[in-house]
Amino acid sequence: MSETSSPGLRERRKVETWTAIHEVAASLALQGDAGQATVEAIADGAGVSPRTFFNYFRTKEDAVLGIREPFLDTELSGRLSTDDDLLGQVSRLLVTVARTAIGDTDSARLRELTARYPNLHKRMMEYMTQAEALVRESVAGLLANDPSWSAGAEGFGPEETARMLVMLAGVPARFSATNPDADVAQGLPEDLGPALALFHHLQRKLS
Template identity: 45%
Template sequence: MTTSLRERRKVETWHAIHDAAAELALDDDTTQVTVEAIASEAGISQRTFFNYFPTKEDAILGVRAPTVPELPEDFLDGDGLIHRTTELLLTVTRSTYSEGDEDRRSRLLDKFPHLLWQRREMMLEGEDLVSSVLADAMAAHPDWSDGLTGHSVESVARMLTTAAGVPLRYLIVTQGTTGRRLQPDSVAGALDLYQDLYRKLS
């Protein structure tokens, strides 16, 4: 699909603001980095800044509202639903960041640990979005539309989302991952451990 000139310019402006904010923060301190300074460095107005980022912290980290891809029709069918949901969560989390910015984001989070709260809030927003999308899909699915043993579709979708997020949280804790990309092998290994443990406890 061809991207329009307007969309390309929006992307370029987003990156220009993020680049300016991130570099100012790395050169100085987040308390000294103002929206006015970021806008000036990026060559935009403060009003334009707020069209792209709600806070300077969002601009420094380069985060945006999460988006969720359209689910395949058979997403809820068959084995491996936890795995598919974990991958969906990972995709949604990655949608909040720009690609190829992992090293700088890692340096920012190492220098300013309080920005981890910003990252955490974005992850929670992504989980809410996934849970909502799953609930809608379940409500339209003959095998899921009645919920489970007296629990509503919304509750089931929330539990599935929470369970699918466990392997990702495990990796963040054990690998000390801040801004770096989780590797597919690591995600697969954490999923295997999670499912083995669940079977052992069941």
């Protein structure tokens, strides 16, 4: 196999091209009006064609933010179990799926961009909503196949129960991410343990 056809080399070049496009897009947006970061200007700055740009990003907003559509690995989804701290499992899965959209993007810069430009914040939230939908679908399937959950509760079926569970599971992640003492560059939290412990403590106190 020649060097130019090596899968490893092709993947590295894809990563390099993706990074180059994102860096140019983010720099243009931070230098002035985000409207200056047109697809043509971004592609020109990255040394690629507009057609190549769309092989890597769906929109210029995605390129500026450095985000992708989230995805849920079937293996991770299959690990969900109703046997042990389901809320904690779902909370951690939410963060994992959200990370597939954000990847290794500079979290501090991402926050600056979304704070400066409302349309970028909206785009970011669209992807986070997609991440929640992926997890909600997986959780609904889990509950539907578990006899102790499939009958529903309080008149609500597995899908509605899953929707509520995913909403609740998002609280520990948001709590950790917005902790005033957290490193702003950290982005999505790595360790949800303390936040989950507080959440469960409040559940016991309030129930």
